[in-house]
Amino acid sequence: xxxxxxxxxxxxxxxxxxxVGSAAQAQELRTLAPGTLRIGTYxxxxxxxxxxxxxxxxxxxxxxxxxxxxxxxxxxxxxxxxEVILQQxxxxxxxxxxxxxxxxxxxxxxxxxxxxxxxxxxxxxxxxAKSPNIRSAADLKTAIVGLxxxxxxxxxxxxxxxxxxxxxxxxxxxDRIADAMVDLAAGRITAVMxxxxxxxxxxxxxxxxxxxxxxxxxxxxxxxxMKLGNAALLAAVNRTIADMAHDGTYARLAQKWGVP
Numbered sequence: 163x164x165x166x167x168x169x170x171x172x173x174x175x176x177x178x179x180x181x182v183g184s185a186a187q188a189q190e191l192r193t194l195a196p197g198t199l200r201i202g203t204y205x206x207x208x209x210x211x212x213x214x215x216x217x218x219x220x221x222x223x224x225x226x227x228x229x230x231x232x233x234x235x236x237x238x239x240x241x242x243x244x245e246v247i248l249q250q251x252x253x254x255x256x257x258x259x260x261x262x263x264x265x266x267x268x269x270x271x272x273x274x275x276x277x278x279x280x281x282x283x284x285x286x287x288x289x290x291a292k293s294p295n296i297r298s299a300a301d302l303k304t305a306i307v308g309l310x311x312x313x314x315x316x317x318x319x320x321x322x323x324x325x326x327x328x329x330x331x332x333x334x335x336x337d338r339i340a341d342a343m344v345d346l347a348a349g350r351i352t353a354v355m356x357x358x359x360x361x362x363x364x365x366x367x368x369x370x371x372x373x374x375x376x377x378x379x380x381x382x383x384x385x386x387x388m389k390l391g392n393a394a395l396l397a398a399v400n401r402t403i404a405d406m407a408h409d410g411t412y413a414r415l416a417q418k419w420g421v422p
Contacts, residue, residue, distance in 0.1 A: 190394050191233060192255045199235040201226055202242050202256035206337040208363045209419045210262045221359075221419035222260045225279065226409060229402045244336035245312065248273065251387050257395065259387040262357055264314045274390050276399045278383035279412070283376040284315055285361035286356045289346055291370040294305055297351070299375040304329040305352035308342035311335060315355045318380055329354075332410075343368055355383055359421045 164388045194200050203222070205213045211220035212330060218239060219390065230237040236245040244261065245352045251259045253274055265275045294311070295301060303326060309315040311333045332351050334342045343355045354361070358376065365371040390398055408413050 168216055183204065185284040191235070191398055192252075192392055192394060193235065195238075196237060197234075198238050198257075199226075199230045199233065199237050199241060200255075200257045201230075202240050202247050202250060202259040203261045204247065204337065205241055206242055206339075207262055207360060209359055209421060211260075212400060219417060221421050222262070224415050224418070225406075225412075226258075226260055228406060228415070229386075229399060230407070232402045233398055236257050244310070249388060250386070254389055257388070257392075258399070262384055263387055264357070264382045265385040266314065269387075273387045273391070274392065274396050275385035276316070276396065277417060278385050278404060279403050280416075282358045284318055284355055284380060285373045286372045286375045287346065287356070287361050287365045287371055287379065288352065289370050290347070290372050290374075292349050293352060296374055298334045299327070299377065302328045302353060302375075306330045306332055308332045308345060308351045309356070310339055310342075310355045315357070315380060318377055319355055323378075334404055340364065343371065347371060357384075359419075362420070 186337060189376075197266055203211050205211050205218050207220070209220055210222040211218065213219075213253050223239075227237055237283075240256060240350055247261065248269065248390065250256065259369070261268075269275070286299060296305070305328050307328050307330070309319050309331060313336070316331075316333065319328065319331045322329060329352075332342070332345070339354075339356060339360070342351065343364050345351045346354050347370070353374070355377070356364070358373070361373055386399055
């Protein structure tokens with residue numbers, strides 16, 4: 163009887179320590195509101211995040227929900243736009259931001275980024291019926307390529323244009339990338355450049371559109387942005403990403419949404 167009581171007391175002590183540890187972790191994470199993780203994003207970026215049947219869904223929604231859950235925080239999403247999200251994060255409007263954001267040296271000067279949860283590529287989409295002779299990136303020397311403003315896609319396309327690898331560019335607002343696909347199907351542009359998972363997703367929505375090539379030698383590491391100086395939150399997010407990769411959770415979410 164005495165041994166049983168000791169075991170129960172020991173079990174209770176272990177549970178109490180675990181609770182204290184979880185509470186301490188949640189307390190040391192500096193978030194804008196206790197118990198919540200305020201996430202800035204934009205629901206116009208399938209399959210990363212988008213609105214489906216009046217519900218916010220996507221790979222990065224599932225990813226951030228899992229991260230928040232493991233950190234004992236409640237995710238709160240704020241829908242904003244690409245054009246302002248990086249500055250808003252610098253201004254401290256969110257605890258973190260996500261949205262297929264490529265980590266670049268320039269962006270790392272103003273924000274802290276998690277370890278990449280995915281490294282992908284930029285893809286080139288064409289209409290195979292209207293441009294049957296375009297089979298690789300080498301066939302785009304006279305092509306007009308549609309892309310989004312103020313993105314790594316834009317920077318890469320400008321370099322390609324200067325090298326004579328593409329003929330020209332047409333720039334679309336970030337939230338109007340679907341318009342580029344419409345123009346592509348109508349023959350008003352020759353190709354669309356977009357990060358691979360989004361390019362593949364959008365191409366599937368229209369007959370004859372297909373990914374014809376990847377931009378070579380330009381990997382796109384995607385990360386979660388945070389304010390510089392919030393080392394505890396950055397370390398906790400990185401630890402959680404590593405745990406998810408180790409226990410198979412990341413692979414399960416990636417398979418669900420068809421991303422790398």
